[in-house]
Amino acid sequence: MKYKNIIILVFNLLLSYIGLSQPNIRVDPSIQMNLELFDLQKPLTLWLNFLNSKNDRSASIYWNKEEVNEYGDSTYFLLKELDLYQKGDIIKNLQYGITVLGITEIENCYKITSKLEFKINDSTFLNPFIFHVYAKNTKESEELKLYNPFPINKEKFMASEKIGNIEYIYPKHHKFNKKKAKQQNKEILALAKIYDFTLSDYQFIFTDDRESMYRLRGYDFNYQSIGKEQPSGKANVKNGIVYSHGRAEYFPHELIHLFINPIWPNTHGWLIEGFATYYGGSRGETYDWHLQRLGNYLKNHPEIDLNNMLELRNMDITTGYKYVLGGYLIQLTYEKGGVELVKKLMATGKSDSELYTTIEKLLGIKKIDLNEYIRKHLE
Numbered sequence: 001m002k003y004k005n006i007i008i009l010v011f012n013l014l015l016s017y018i019g020l021s022q023p024n025i026r027v028d029p030s031i032q033m034n035l036e037l038f039d040l041q042k043p044l045t046l047w048l049n050f051l052n053s054k055n056d057r058s059a060s061i062y063w064n065k066e067e068v069n070e071y072g073d074s075t076y077f078l079l080k081e082l083d084l085y086q087k088g089d090i091i092k093n094l095q096y097g098i099t100v101l102g103i104t105e106i107e108n109c110y111k112i113t114s115k116l117e118f119k120i121n122d123s124t125f126l127n128p129f130i131f132h133v134y135a136k137n138t139k140e141s142e143e144l145k146l147y148n149p150f151p152i153n154k155e156k157f158m159a160s161e162k163i164g165n166i167e168y169i170y171p172k173h174h175k176f177n178k179k180k181a182k183q184q185n186k187e188i189l190a191l192a193k194i195y196d197f198t199l200s201d202y203q204f205i206f207t208d209d210r211e212s213m214y215r216l217r218g219y220d221f222n223y224q225s226i227g228k229e230q231p232s233g234k235a236n237v238k239n240g241i242v243y244s245h246g247r248a249e250y251f252p253h254e255l256i257h258l259f260i261n262p263i264w265p266n267t268h269g270w271l272i273e274g275f276a277t278y279y280g281g282s283r284g285e286t287y288d289w290h291l292q293r294l295g296n297y298l299k300n301h302p303e304i305d306l307n308n309m310l311e312l313r314n315m316d317i318t319t320g321y322k323y324v325l326g327g328y329l330i331q332l333t334y335e336k337g338g339v340e341l342v343k344k345l346m347a348t349g350k351s352d353s354e355l356y357t358t359i360e361k362l363l364g365i366k367k368i369d370l371n372e373y374i375r376k377h378l379e
Contacts, residue, residue: 023095024119025051031103040103043110043135046144051098055089064138064145078148079131079218082116101130109136109152113220130221149218157216158205164189168249169205171212180249188255191279194339197259203241204255206248213245228317231284237261252280264346268355270310271346274326278334282323287331290324295378306371310352328374332363 025048035041046062053059057074068076074089082090097117104111112133118126134147160169161176164185170176192199207213210229214222231246235257242258244251256276264272278287297315298304304312312321333345341362348358356367365373 023052024097025095026099028099028101031100038103038105040105040110042144043103043112044100046135046146047100047112047114047133050146051091051094053091056091059091062146064147065140066138067148076148078150079133081219081222081224082129082131084116084128107156109134109147127221128223129219131219133218150216153216153218154205165199165201166255167201167203169203170248171207174208174248177249184250184252184255187252187280191256192259195343197263199259200240202255202258203239204244204249204251205241206244206251209245213243217243230318235261247284251284253277253282254280256280260346266350267346268348268350268352270322270326270355271329271348272326273320273323274328274330275342275346277323278327278330282320283318285318287324287327290319291328291378293319294321294324294328298375298378306374307368309370309374310355325374329359329363336363 027044027048031040031044035044050059050062053062055074056077060068060073060076063076070076071078077090079090083093085093085096087093094114094116097119099115099117100112101115102111102113104113112135114131114133115127116129116131118128120126132149134149134152135144136147137143138145154169157172158169159172159174159176160167161178161181162168163178163181166181166185166188168176168181188199191197205216207216210225210232214220214225229246231244231251233242233244233247233251233254235242235254237258240258242251242254244254253276256279257272260275261272273282276282277290281287282290294315297319298306306312306325309321309325312325314320315324329345330342333342337344345358345362348355359370360366
């Protein structure tokens, strides 16, 4: 189970017996002491009115109309991770415990920083997020409204350049590497040609590291920012955007998701990730690199039962079974029947039983023989 899922489970268990009688919203004393000196009453009042709203929909009156119209009157707040308790409503999550930490006036707008916190007892608090939003006057009415942090941060701190159908958005201090961007674009076009995919225009947003990506999106602290720093990415399939860090202009795995996920919406997750890994690598490393690691790992761990491989999660923090073994299924299928057979494989349903059945049907490998077959062929 991923760290994020464990944290959510813990929070939900706590919330199951701790009720919320009224919103738990606080303002740091340093703001209260300096309201008049720095003329911060208007942005503070706006933010507090938002936080004290009944739900996201009723709070939309405090948000700018442009983003409300674009994203919806209950889904305009794009910091989705703030729905930590999975209530389907960010306001209700924030009301369990939030402290307004600071308000800074920057270039005709206010940056409002807050801390989401959860009180376990008088001496123990969980603080999963510190985040910020912006408040500024709208173009239409000069009325102060709230804004998502990402578009403003992107304008302030990022540059852009388009290569083919991919718009690269990168830190202004970064020297853009056209060679790497063109290589990625070439590979994506070649893959689309082989499988007859129709490509759209995409955005590829990257930063130097994980912390920089979180700050760009509006998180000054994110509880998931722990452990070893390594290349990673995330695909926003609906909006055609890739977010990545650690590999600059080149991270094809997530770009592949942008066009295969809509084509095969009912395919097993192992095949979706496997396809993206086979053709685009994972964690900044090639599929062959991960496959070699898997082969070596299996030699040292004879107790691992690949007959039930879909129950396996991660080999370690770098190589996940569904990525590399999913990629191996794509490889075996392509070697046996080329693109057309891969397309048949990708038409498999989402359930584990359907995938095992398809493996036997297309590759001739029964579930009870998977462990022996895979180990033998990876030696």
